[in-house]
Amino acid sequence: MSTATLTTTSYAVLGLLAVKPWSSYELTQQMDRSLGHIWPRATSKLYEEPKKLVAAGLARSDDERVGRRPRTMYRITPKGRRALARWLDEPGAAPALEFEGLLKVFFSDHGTRDGALASIAATAEWARAQAEISRAVGEEYEAGQGRFTERQPQLDLTARFVTDFYAMVGEWAAWANGVVATWPDDPSRAVSDPSIGTETLRRARRAARR
Amino acid sequence: MSTATLTTTSYAVLGLLAVKPWSSYELTQQMDRSLGHIWPRATSKLYEEPKKLVAAGLARSDDERVGRRPRTMYRITPKGRRALARWLDEPGAAPALEFEGLLKVFFSDHGTRDGALASIAATAEWARAQAEISRAVGEEYEAGQGRFTERQPQLDLTARFVTDFYAMVGEWAAWANGVVATWPDDPSRAVSDPSIGTETLRRARRAARR
């Protein structure tokens, strides 16, 4: 009953239920399309969390059938809308980033140049693929085919963030590839170009001044 | 004994041990300075993981004393260096991003404009503070005061990524603040400026073309 145990993931699902009712399977589809870019979670969570919301009185479940097979639809309650509004009033946490590929570049002086290049290439390809997803969704909305056009102002802000993020990652990977390509086989023997540090420092100063 | 159970966090610690021997406490300090930007982990992990490395034969521990108090120093073994090199040869995972603050902006049509502005302001301040940390470390290295100047080529690549990331987040927050400031109190009544979607799409196309 208490809302004390709800996690950010709970509220993420609650937020989707505020838009419209969904089954868990539909939630997993939406995870691929939108939520997964900023709050990625495994499929099983999307079967688990709605139950917790129901137990807390923030959602209710309806047993429907597809053919003869049962499926559960979830929809938000008035109490759920109030809980969501309270959550939205508190500032959210800052971005949290985990990047194993960069970790491998960071430690590349204990490996090979080709290993570092492989991580960078994988990053570049990932950034391109993600940008392609952004592009495809963007084209839909541009053509007026979007599924939630009434939420356009919110989508505008979110889409810009993820698009810029993927672009930034892609640009970094292209640049890093050029740098590492000039290294010898053994990266512990690579020599740093001083202008890189200078330019990075210039950017850091600028960003710290805002 | 088997290396099958090692996680990315294990290798992150192993990588640090390849640079030099550390105590767990020193590892926590280093987490604040460098590793935490790309692989953030709680302090207790840095006491736990080295033990797993020792159990696997990839590191060894030496009991030293500080005054009369014991403390454990960890150093990498030859087998550890080989395991690290193998790990570095496989491409690492793509960036994983979690961003609760953006989640709140995404669902802001179910809250208030001021709530959205608060999340954006918190993001802006965080980005500024992180950029300030990047700047401070950058100034040290620029002045030749860096602690690991022999790893400069690796630091160049990593520092550029995190600096650009913080700059991108800061620029997004400043822009988003301007957009949301024009919204009415009730964000579900906000009207989208079509030029935003057009520009985002332009950027997505560009990033998808690389």
Next chain:
DNA sequence: TTCTTCATGTAATTAGTTACATGATTGA
């Protein structure tokens, strides 16, 4: 001498993932 911060850990809890199971639908 006492208080605070630094330093070094352990224990309890949990949020999340991976793996598994299985019925329904579709198309070859």
Next chain:
DNA sequence: TCAATCATGTAACTAATTACATGAAGAA
């Protein structure tokens, strides 16, 4: 009618976090 994929879930496991505990060193 068989195989593949869509759809709907549960169970087992684990990586990680939060909270706790405590000695040493340095400051007031």
